[in-house]
Amino acid sequence: MNPDSQNTPRxxxxxxxxxxxxxxxxxxxxxxxxxxQDIASRMGIQQGSLYYYFTSKEAALEEVCLAAxxxxxxxMEQISKQVQPLKEKLTAAISAHxxxxxxxxxxxxxxxxxxxxxxxxxxxKLKTLGSRYRQQLEDILIxxxxxxxxxxxxDCHFAALSLIGLCNYWGAMLTRDSKLALxxxxxxxxxxxLNGCLGDTN
Amino acid sequence: MNPDSQNTPRxxxxxxxxxxxxxxxxxxxxxxxxxxQDIASRMGIQQGSLYYYFTSKEAALEEVCLAAxxxxxxxMEQISKQVQPLKEKLTAAISAHxxxxxxxxxxxxxxxxxxxxxxxxxxxKLKTLGSRYRQQLEDILIxxxxxxxxxxxxDCHFAALSLIGLCNYWGAMLTRDSKLALxxxxxxxxxxxLNGCLGDTN
DNA sequence: ATTTTTTTCTATAAACCTATAGATTCTATG
DNA sequence: CATAGAATCTATAGGTTTATAGAAAAAAAT
Numbered sequence: 001m002n003p004d005s006q007n008t009p010r011x012x013x014x015x016x017x018x019x020x021x022x023x024x025x026x027x028x029x030x031x032x033x034x035x036x037q038d039i040a041s042r043m044g045i046q047q048g049s050l051y052y053y054f055t056s057k058e059a060a061l062e063e064v065c066l067a068a069x070x071x072x073x074x075x076m077e078q079i080s081k082q083v084q085p086l087k088e089k090l091t092a093a094i095s096a097h098x099x100x101x102x103x104x105x106x107x108x109x110x111x112x113x114x115x116x117x118x119x120x121x122x123x124x125k126l127k128t129l130g131s132r133y134r135q136q137l138e139d140i141l142i143x144x145x146x147x148x149x150x151x152x153x154x155d156c157h158f159a160a161l162s163l164i165g166l167c168n169y170w171g172a173m174l175t176r177d178s179k180l181a182l183x184x185x186x187x188x189x190x191x192x193x194l195n196g197c198l199g200d201t202n
Numbered sequence: 203m204n205p206d207s208q209n210t211p212r213x214x215x216x217x218x219x220x221x222x223x224x225x226x227x228x229x230x231x232x233x234x235x236x237x238x239q240d241i242a243s244r245m246g247i248q249q250g251s252l253y254y255y256f257t258s259k260e261a262a263l264e265e266v267c268l269a270a271x272x273x274x275x276x277x278m279e280q281i282s283k284q285v286q287p288l289k290e291k292l293t294a295a296i297s298a299h300x301x302x303x304x305x306x307x308x309x310x311x312x313x314x315x316x317x318x319x320x321x322x323x324x325x326x327k328l329k330t331l332g333s334r335y336r337q338q339l340e341d342i343l344i345x346x347x348x349x350x351x352x353x354x355x356x357d358c359h360f361a362a363l364s365l366i367g368l369c370n371y372w373g374a375m376l377t378r379d380s381k382l383a384l385x386x387x388x389x390x391x392x393x394x395x396l397n398g399c400l401g402d403t404n
Numbered sequence: 405a406t407t408t409t410t411t412t413c414t415a416t417a418a419a420c421c422t423a424t425a426g427a428t429t430c431t432a433t434g
Numbered sequence: 435c436a437t438a439g440a441a442t443c444t445a446t447a448g449g450t451t452t453a454t455a456g457a458a459a460a461a462a463a464t
Contacts, residue, residue, distance in 0.1 A: 008410070010461085032234035033319060035451065049412050051453065113315070117235060141399065150399045158390050159399055165371025166364055173363075188360050196398030197343065197352050197361055210440070212431090237421060251442050253423065 011053075017043050018053040019067055019107075022060040027106035027175075031061050031114040062122045065115050068107030069129040072100060073136070080136045086144040090193070093137060094167060095186045101171035102182060109175060112168050134160050163193055213255075219245050220255040221269055221309075224262045229308035229377075233263050233316040264324045267317045270309030271331040274302060275338070282338045288346040292395070295339060296369060297388045303373035304384060311377060314370050336362050365395055 006015075021043035025034040036057055040047045054060040079092045100108040115126055137160040144150035170185050208217075223245040227236040238259055242249045256262040281294045302310040317328055339362040346352035372387050 008462095010411080014411085030232060030234055030319065032232055036453085037451080045411095046413055047452090048414075048454080052411065055453095057452070117232065144399070151397070151401060154399050155390065159394065161375075162368055162371070162391070162394050165368055168371065169364070169367025188357065189364070192361065192364050192398065194398045194400045195353070196394065196396045196401050197346070197356055198396045199353060199398050199401045212441075216441085238423085239421080247441095248443055249422090250424080250444075254441065257423095259422070 014043075015053050018050065018060070019063050022054075023064045023068070023107040023110050026061060026064060026110045026114055031110075031117045036060075058118065058122070061110070061114060062118055064107050065111040065118070065126055066129075068100075068111045069126060069133070072097075072108055073129050073133045075100075076133055076136045080140060086140065086147060086149050087190075087194075089140050090144075091186065091190050093140065094163070094189050094193075095182070097164075097167040098171050098174060098182055098186055098189075101175050106175060109172065113172075134164065137163060159193075166193065216245075217255050220252065220262070221265050224256075225266045225270070225309040225312050228263065228266060228312045228316055233259075233312075233319045238262075260320065260324070263312070263316060264320055266309050267313040267320070267328055268331075270302075270313045271328060271335070274299075274310055275331050275335045277302075278335055278338045282342060288342070288349060288351050289392075289396075291342050292346075293388065293392050295342065296365070296391050296395075297384070299366075299369040300373050300376060300384055300388055300391075303377050308377060311374065315374075336366065339365060361395075368395065 006012075018039070022034075022039045025038045025042055028034070029038065036050050037047045039060065040050045043050075050060075054063070075096050076093060079089060079096060082089065082092075097108075111126070115123060118126075138156045141150060141154065141156040141159055145152055145154060145156070166189055170189060174180050174182065174185065208214075220241070224236075224241045227240045227244055230236070231240065238252050239249045241262065242252045252262075256265070277298050278295060281291060281298060284291065284294075299310075313328070317325060320328075340358045343352060343356065343358040343361055347354055347356060347358070368391055372391060376382050376384065376387065
């Protein structure tokens with residue numbers, strides 16, 4: 001393959017479609033449970049043709065995870081930058097996290113559930129992006145402490161991770177049960193994270 | 203195979219070993235990523251011999267999940283039955299949940315991450331057991347409300363599920379990072395669940 | 405219109421995987 | 435110790451899977 005060929009508009013567009021197809025199939029069947037045949041079928045080409053866009057199945061998983069996380073970190077960065085009170089920011093963050101599970105071709109789900117099947121080396125970029133995301137969340141919480149809203153002695157690192165865990169859990173639920181309402185779950189997560197089980201309501 | 207043969211002590215013991223081997227391999231490589239060869243090797247027999255203990259690879263996954271959940275529901279039942287204050291009960295529940303990830307041959311992890319690869323019919327028993335577990339947790343919370351400790355308007359159903367999500371997340375972390383201390387994570391989860399980010403410390 | 409380049413297809417090698425059948429070894433019991 | 439039954443092994447059928455190579459079709463450039 002001529003290396004220049006990767007610069008045509010068509011290549012770019014098809015490559016994108018390939019990533020989406022892979023994300024969708026991996027989300028449904030898991031990395032090992034999905035075949036390159038499945039991915040190719042979903043994007044309407046022959047199995048062998050897929051290798052024009054991915055050097056290997058593993059590379060496909062890597063690209064899916066990277067794209068998902070990059071997308072997501074970007075979104076978080078925007079939220080984090082905006083000047084608005086803590087509660088609004090946090091709600092936006094949770095809502096964005098949960099929403100990705102529904103809409104975004106489930107790529108984030110693939111990242112969360114399948115990335116460990118990548119070899120160590122291929123996971124490094126993911127780790128970097130992942131901790132940047134966690135850091136942004138942490139910063140929002142720290143800011144909340146400074147503005148006097150959150151508890152001074154809150155362990156922000158632990159809280160940020162827990163929030164991620166919580167959102168991943170409910171995000172996965174959302175993809176499985178279409179009856180669940182995104183807004184409702186967002187609000188409940190928000191309330192739970194802020195108040196816990198002891199705290200006063202409203 | 204003579205159906206009586208399944209009643210010998212040796213069969214029982216080897217069957218148990220097979221379930222543990224399967225749990226360990228599934229936990230590491232995922233259901234589809236693991237081969238029956240892997241499982242057989244781990245228990246030190248030939249690949250074909252495995253079928254003396256499992257009718258199929260899928261049946262192996264089913265047994266692993268069932269065993270894990272049964273074990274776990276039992277443990278929860280005991281905790282739930284004990285007469286002790288809410289905080290102690292909740293701590294015991296969280297600690298037990300997290301501990302299973304470390305010690306229990308990671309079968310619970312397999313249940314949480316791989317059970318969806320089972321066909322609907324084979325998942326029904328799991329659903330029943332799973333909701334029994336959730337219900338027990340919910341009951342602990344309800345009791346906490348009645349005894350005046352927890353917030354009256356707490357959504358116990360949502361809180362119970364969230365707690366499960368949180369424990370699954372930190373449980374998975376514990377298996378990946380052996381430096382994390384079980385007791386510390388238990389205490390932090392406990393504190394987070396009770397107080398959230400707003401609540402007072404201690 | 406012809407040539408070049410990109411994109412897709414077909415065919416296939418090589419590896420692997422599940423499940424079964426029948427032979428073989430082990431174990432317990434009379 | 436001989437024998438029945440349990441447990442394991444070997445070999446393999448039948449299927450799927452990844453990845454590659456070379457042909458063919460489509461698109462773009464000259």
